[in-house]
Amino acid sequence: MCWCFGWCFGDSIEDYPRETGCLERGQTLKKTFSGKTINSNIQKSFDPKEVEKCVLLKTPGLLGGPVFQRPLSHFSQITDTLFLTSFGGLTEHNISQNGIHCIISATYETPVIAVNGIEFIRIPVEDNVNENIYKYFDEISEKVNQLIASKKKTVIHCWAGKCRSTTILIACLMKCQNMPLTEAYKFVWSKRPFIRINKGFLKQLYVYEKDVFDKNFEEFNKIKSLNNFETPPKEVLLKFSEPKPIGTKNKPI
Template sequence: MGNGMNKILPGLYIGNFRDAKDNKQLNDNNITHIVAVHDNAKKIIEDKEYLCILASDSPDQDLTKYFPQVIKFIHKARLEGGSVLVHCLAGVSRSVTLTAAYIMTVTDLGWRDSLNAIRGARSVANPNFGFQKQLQNYENEHLEEERKKLKAMFPTNPFNDEEECRINLHCFQEYIMTGTLPSRSNDLYPLPHRAYQGQVKKEELKKSQLEKVDNSISRSLHRHNRVRRKHAIGKLVDKIDASISEI
């Protein structure tokens, strides 16, 4: 969270509250528009165009109602050649949720792939359970309609966002397997749709199984140590009894 804003797509970044006040980062990344989403969201830098959303990082907070205006704001800014920073306080939950909704709407990706594409560029991305549920509901109930609306408003889409997301998904796969995000480079070939998921599921299953084995070993050691302690206490009691009998 303290390593600066991350580029998710060309012209789209996620960061935290500190990043949103860092003029060097804003200038280095050519940020022209800012989506601020937190409890006290307000315009901070005069020469940036803002969309401020007052919202808490609570599973009960409804972010879905803001999706359409955020999606329109981001897409319009990018089409006009601008760059958008989406930030909350930590750059982990609220900002990630809004960005995932945007990615879902401008690509054919579902909510899980969109979220993992973000994680491929920003490993700390982790919306709370309520927000993830809202993304799932958005996919099931509103996504097709919102895609049609966006296409009607902006018929031309010059971006290769889905290809960019495939690269991010490749990075996420590497992160799952190694624990380290690889650097983005031009030689990363976009994976076919959902191609990464099989390996990711295998790695998640392996991790789950290892955790079960580790817990089992810990319980066994705990029982073994209890037996050893009981045996040691027994021997000590025997020694004490023997000493007493010699007196």
């Protein structure tokens, strides 16, 4: 019997095989690692009706719901050029107001966004503890570093803006900004305090930290404890709720 309570994931780079060119191949893949169909629909605008047509209608519970509402749809600015949001946060207003040049989609279930002036990059991963997201870290970090150097603003999203996109963003902060894992996690959480990374991805970030810095700065148990925030306090979530008209009072969440 295993007494790790679900935390028995690989501890070294060898446990997460790299694949040179995986980011390029990810743009044309048809299936995920577990055989799920990757959404190949083309979304040509941010019009809500078109978005609804392009999302996989057969996926239970996928349409509507909290990802199109605050706080998940909040367009969270993490650094001067990096943003984090849910699929529902990809509105024309958010994209244009923040001067976004590139959208990185850490999803398989949302459509390809083909909007003039916007570069689109797909990382077709599932929110699954057994998914090898590690193999994308180096190549997407290199791309993000190029975008940062050219001062082009980038938004990274997944379905809810909590797990897959956060994992990619933290990997980029470690590689591009020299942030240790604990520092990067706390930094992102301070900007978007409802992130939560699945067990497998968190372990892969821990392994990547050692790959980047040649050591881990904290014990893994401490990293796990940071990731145990189930629900932020109401007063914190209130800051990310829908804007209220002038003269109205905020209602409790």
